[in-house]
Amino acid sequence: MFDETIAAISTAPGEAGIGIVRISGPKALDILDALFKPKRRDSIREYAPRKMVYGHVSDGDERIDEVLAVYMKGPGTYTAEDVAEIDCHGGLVPSRKILEMALKSGARLAERGEFTKRAFLNGRLDLAQAEAVMGLIGAKTDKSYDIALDQLEGGLSKKVKAVRNELLSLLAQIEVSIDYPEEDIEEITYEKILENEVSAKEAMIDLLKTAGTGKIMRDGLQTVIIGKPNVGKSSLMNALLQEARAIVTNIPGTTRDIIEEHLNIRGIPLKIVDTAGIRETEDMIEKMGVERSKAFFNKADLVILVLDAGEALREEDREMMEYVKARKSIVLINKTDLEVRIDEKEISKIMGDKAIIRTSVLKGSGLEQLEDKIVEMVYSGEIFQRGDALVTSARQKNALERALSSINEAIETTKKKMPYDFIEIDIKNSYAFLGEIIGETVGDDIIDKVFSDFCLGK
């Protein structure tokens, strides 16, 4: 348990109906009592915990706001500590004034994610569950939300713990064989060890496969629209968003910078990026735009290449197709309302089995097929794998990769029939790396890093 009492505004800044100031720690009740005067009785202490009480926050004689306040006694609270919450009027001023008073009365301003960090350090949540809290807050579609909720409820943790338990019981069996070789217990064999290791390895691989999906559900499928100038990239972006977000003109080189927007295609969150048309250019600003387009191209999960049906293929198009082909991609032949001059056969030949869709963004045709294709790629596992529990953060993925690499080493050592002690070291490492996912074997630096990504007041 912590000595310090922390406080923060837990609602988003801006104008709203209600703002909430949250206080957690040993002095939560004292601080609330100092700020808050109930309407009907003298003190919040005269009410049972968890009772929402109407009254005022006052600074001496000066009334600050009309509020509802509640005191919740730990450990059955979010942080597992004593918690007080004050619901004041929304807007920047009331909550800020109340927070300042709480700080004057002995609280310290909470760091990002510190409430959840305390929940973790007090054992109410494991680290994967704590990360899921941010997933819930940041969820952009219902599906992302469901995944975060499952993780918060321990879906991922359960899977990780199951593999850890397998490793632990294997370690126990090996240990017994080392410690009591002459006893009359069934001795473990290399074959048996190997069997267990391979089973754990497979479980880890299955989990690792979900990492791509987890990332996409959390951050959105990074989708980049590329193509020569004037082919209709910005028009496509606008059509998908159903709003005139990007400027569209018939002048090549209209889009100079990256335009990024979030989009929901049947539950799949997309982070879609419209780029500056890629071409050799002398214009400084446009050149910078083209460079940035290339950078986004490199990190995209999905590339949509737009071609102009009204023009014959040029060398730049062929070059772009070669790049795009190596990626998860869809080719759009746009402007099919015009007289078609492009050689579609050549495109099919270059692109092989990649999807090629004819569109006229101007007339609104082909967009449905584009959405169908994106959904299909996502769910067929072409872009990502479905699983019931998903690895959602880079941190989790990294720990899992190291656990896998250790178990692979254990498998090698076992195959070579090395002494049991050697095998044990690798299995123990794998066990420890898996523990990092749920926060059982992590250092303070990792914990600090996880919570520094949180919002204030959470």
Ligand SMILES: Nc1nc2c(ncn2[C@@H]2O[C@H](COP(=O)(O)OP(=O)(O)OP(=O)(O)O)[C@@H](O)[C@H]2O)c(=O)[nH]1
């Ligand atoms: N005929 C026809 N014109 C289209 C279609 N889609 C877009 N256009 C037109 O093509 C021109 C260029 O469209 P943009 O969306 O600005 O093209 P862009 O690829 O973003 O161009 P840059 O930003 O310059 O790289 C505009 O005049 C659009 O109205 C289409 O399907 N058919």
Ligand SMILES: [Mg+2]
């Ligand atoms: Mg544009």
